[in-house]
Amino acid sequence: MEQVPAALTIAGTDPSGGAGVQADLKTFQELKTYGMSVITSVVAQNTTGVQDLTHMSVPMIKQQLDSVISDIPFQAFKTGMLANIEIMDAVAEKISKLDIPFIMDPVMVTTSGHTLIAEDSRTFLRESLLPMTALVTPNIPEAEVITGQTLKTPEDMQAAAKQIVHEFGAGAALVKGGHMKGEAVDFLYDGKTLHTFSTERIDTTNTHGTGCTYSAAITAYMSHGYTLPDAVRMAKDFITSAIRYSFDIGQGSGPTNQWAHRMKGVT
Ligand SMILES: Nc1ncnc2c1ncn2[C@@H]1O[C@H](COP(=O)(O)OP(=O)(O)OP(=O)(O)O)[C@@H](O)[C@H]1O
Numbered sequence: 001m002e003q004v005p006a007a008l009t010i011a012g013t014d015p016s017g018g019a020g021v022q023a024d025l026k027t028f029q030e031l032k033t034y035g036m037s038v039i040t041s042v043v044a045q046n047t048t049g050v051q052d053l054t055h056m057s058v059p060m061i062k063q064q065l066d067s068v069i070s071d072i073p074f075q076a077f078k079t080g081m082l083a084n085i086e087i088m089d090a091v092a093e094k095i096s097k098l099d100i101p102f103i104m105d106p107v108m109v110t111t112s113g114h115t116l117i118a119e120d121s122r123t124f125l126r127e128s129l130l131p132m133t134a135l136v137t138p139n140i141p142e143a144e145v146i147t148g149q150t151l152k153t154p155e156d157m158q159a160a161a162k163q164i165v166h167e168f169g170a171g172a173a174l175v176k177g178g179h180m181k182g183e184a185v186d187f188l189y190d191g192k193t194l195h196t197f198s199t200e201r202i203d204t205t206n207t208h209g210t211g212c213t214y215s216a217a218i219t220a221y222m223s224h225g226y227t228l229p230d231a232v233r234m235a236k237d238f239i240t241s242a243i244r245y246s247f248d249i250g251q252g253s254g255p256t257n258q259w260a261h262r263m264k265g266v267t
């Protein structure tokens with residue numbers, strides 16, 4: 001029987017559909033990957049910010065993981081919002097049995113400036129989760145928290161990617177330059193080679209969910225069996241067109257457009 005490319009996201013929700021689990025599932029679907037989701041937290045949010053949030057119980061998170069893992073094979077998975085040490089620990093326990101690529105989007109603060117993880121869980125994330133990853137995808141503020149360094153230049157970003165791999169044991173690190181000025185440059189370090197992925201900066205404030213969509217696209221491509229550098233290269237194209245043709249909807253920072261890659265003439 002032919003294997004169906006499938007992927008799992010373990011993350012929080014966004015009822016407005018731009019970020020979190022919703023963005024991940026839309027991206028999986030676009031990239032012809034059968035999408036599955038384990039909900040860690042329910043977040044009442046929209047393009048303007050976060051209005052409220054509640055965390056799922058640890059037994060419920062573990063049961064959701066068991067329900068998926070015991071039934072359907074998948075070839076890659078990602079995590080998004082893991083709000084506290086108890087949730088991280090539960091997820092770590094279940095995923096430790098999986099021998100497939102783990103892509104971690106170390107979600108900490110939303111585009112609108114709301115903190116999504118407890119302060120004391122950052123050390124746990126660094127010490128217990130990072131060594132399990134095939135790839136971690138921090139933006140600049142997240143890379144600063146992980147490394148304890150201030151990142152101001154492309155050289156700082158490259159050094160951070162290397163530190164995250166060599167000092168903290170991540171399989172690879174993709175330090176994203178969405179929060180820098182000038183070209184949108186991301187650096188991928190896989191323990192051997194430093195890859196640079198660069199595009200022009202698109203003049204838009206519609207960046208709600210860019211980090212989620214990007215890491216979901218990498219996960220989807222990996223579920224199809226692409227190598228890490230190829231998956232990141234193709235996901236970078238995907239996120240760039242999703243930002244270029246992002247939706248000007250909502251009162252705040254609008255969401256990315258996951259079907260933009262299907263539009264005529266889009267590269
Ligand atoms: N204005 C832009 N134009 C082009 N590419 C961008 C722009 N903003 C972000 N990107 C790209 O989008 C991807 C996501 O990067 P970013 O640093 O924004 O992640 P993030 O901070 O996790 O997402 P978010 O801002 O939604 O929290 C990266 O490839 C980055 O280079």
Ligand SMILES: Cc1ncc(COP(=O)(O)O)c(N)n1
Binds near residue numbers: 011
């Ligand atoms: C549940 C959840 N997870 C992650 C984000 C980060 O999204 P953004 O890419 O806008 O920073 C979010 N807003 N909500």
